[in-house]
Amino acid sequence: MSVESQSLDRYSRQIRFPQLGEEGQRALLRSRVALCGCGALGTVLANHLARAGVGSIRVIDRDFIETHNLQRQILFDEQDVAENLPKAEAAARKMRAINSSITVEPVVTDLDHTNILDLVSDADLILDGTDNFETRYLINDAAVKLGKPWIYGGVIGSEGQTMTILPGETPCLRCLIETAPPPGMTPTCETAGVLGPAVAVIASFEAIEAIKLLSGHREALNKDLIMVDLWDWTFRQLKIANLLGKVDCPCCGRKNFEWLDGSMGSHTTTLCGRNAVQVAARRPEPLDFADMARRLTPLGEVRHNAFMLRFAAEGHEFTVFPDGRAIIKGTNDISKARSLYAQYVGS
Amino acid sequence: MPVVRIPTPLRPHAGGLDRIEAAGATVGEILNQVTAEHPALRERLFDGEELRRFVNVYVNNEDIRYLDDLATPVAASDEVSIIPAVAGG
Numbered sequence: 001m002s003v004e005s006q007s008l009d010r011y012s013r014q015i016r017f018p019q020l021g022e023e024g025q026r027a028l029l030r031s032r033v034a035l036c037g038c039g040a041l042g043t044v045l046a047n048h049l050a051r052a053g054v055g056s057i058r059v060i061d062r063d064f065i066e067t068h069n070l071q072r073q074i075l076f077d078e079q080d081v082a083e084n085l086p087k088a089e090a091a092a093r094k095m096r097a098i099n100s101s102i103t104v105e106p107v108v109t110d111l112d113h114t115n116i117l118d119l120v121s122d123a124d125l126i127l128d129g130t131d132n133f134e135t136r137y138l139i140n141d142a143a144v145k146l147g148k149p150w151i152y153g154g155v156i157g158s159e160g161q162t163m164t165i166l167p168g169e170t171p172c173l174r175c176l177i178e179t180a181p182p183p184g185m186t187p188t189c190e191t192a193g194v195l196g197p198a199v200a201v202i203a204s205f206e207a208i209e210a211i212k213l214l215s216g217h218r219e220a221l222n223k224d225l226i227m228v229d230l231w232d233w234t235f236r237q238l239k240i241a242n243l244l245g246k247v248d249c250p251c252c253g254r255k256n257f258e259w260l261d262g263s264m265g266s267h268t269t270t271l272c273g274r275n276a277v278q279v280a281a282r283r284p285e286p287l288d289f290a291d292m293a294r295r296l297t298p299l300g301e302v303r304h305n306a307f308m309l310r311f312a313a314e315g316h317e318f319t320v321f322p323d324g325r326a327i328i329k330g331t332n333d334i335s336k337a338r339s340l341y342a343q344y345v346g347s
Numbered sequence: 348m349p350v351v352r353i354p355t356p357l358r359p360h361a362g363g364l365d366r367i368e369a370a371g372a373t374v375g376e377i378l379n380q381v382t383a384e385h386p387a388l389r390e391r392l393f394d395g396e397e398l399r400r401f402v403n404v405y406v407n408n409e410d411i412r413y414l415d416d417l418a419t420p421v422a423a424s425d426e427v428s429i430i431p432a433v434a435g436g
Contacts, residue, residue, distance in 0.1 A: 041436040048356045131436040154433035157355060177432045181401045188354050189435035199436070224408075227430070230354075238405055238430065242413040
């Protein structure tokens with residue numbers, strides 16, 4: 001058996017699916033995907049794509065793993081929590097263990113207007129594993145500007161939505177939802193809860209769309225806004241194709257990329273429902289955690305690994321990343337978080 | 348009578364109901380009647396006389412923005428749905 005046929009053998013069950021076939025499989029292996037966000041949606045997506053043999057997967061996530069993630073974030077386990085691993089890194093380890101023949105690139109960062117083009121420009125497809133509209137509008141801007149397909153998915157409680165966006169051919173996210181609801185107007189997973197199977201269904205819809213698109217089967221893609229509620233057993237396909245060109249879309253119509261040019265969106269932001277603030281203060285050089293740990297030790301226990309440093313001060317838990325970003329728990333007050341950051345991490 | 352489907356996040360503002368029957372010949376008339384009965388819903392859906400920009404309304408499976416917006420006609424057998432933005436993941 002040649003090396004190549006051995007390497008394809010692991011995909012034999014999906015190659016036997018006639019619409020995919022060996023040609024489709026080879027196309028998947030040549031494909032590059034940027035997976036934005038690796039929480040509940042993201043881990044299910046990462047799992048499907050790694051097993052299906054998508055050749056190159058960049059996993060971008062800003063967060064670390066907590067015990068309450070394990071209920072639905074299928075690639076993570078208690079050991080990852082104990083090791084304080086960032087989600088992107090832990091996911092990459094699992095994906096490589098699942099399929100050592102693909103390339104997985106974990107990127108622990110907050111996706112923002114300064115880095116998104118670098119992180120998605122080489123991808124054939126952008127996948128939405130995020131949990132907020134700010135990042136989705138940023139992805140939408142980048143995808144429309146680059147003419148790159150992306151797949152939106154969102155979940156809350158037992159219900160979810162997904163749509164596949166082919167810039168110029170289908171409505172974009174801002175054609176559908178021009179502005180995000182203000183904070184407090186819409187529930188989040190933290191306030192309304194979320195069920196693992198609902199996330200898995202929506203992420204699986206995104207994954208099958210990815211497989212179709214990357215294997216060259218655009219004719220089979222979903223053209224609707226799909227909505228499911230697994231508790232009520234409702235499944236709806238809302239006709240949105242006619243929105244293209246009908247609504248005055250600031251993004252794909254007027255090419256006004258407000259999120260990508262930085263006029264919308266913020267780096268320092270409250271993490272909705274978590275009583276935490278993310279402070280973004282990107283530094284040119286990575287922080288020296290060993291030095292910081294020595295400096296902070298008088299405050300109490302300081303734990304760190306290659307990916308993060310964690311300590312507590314004034315009743316707040318600080319998680320600091322090498323690029324200078326920090327998540328400060330115990331407040332929703334941005335200015336207070338900024339001042340705590342300046343005080344303990346440094347400005 | 349047409350039925351308005353209320354999405355889960357808005358049910359607390361609509362007396363907990365998931366479906367409300369309402370008389371009216373257009374989407375606007377129907378939503379005016381429903382929000383007259385449930386004033387808390389009005390603020391969530393409307394900014395003055397206009398629908399808020401993050402609120403999408405469908406008649407059956409068609410978005411009213413490519414039909415006739417709030418003037419879109421509604422038949423007795425039609426279903427009007429308010430479709431919320433779903434942010435989580």
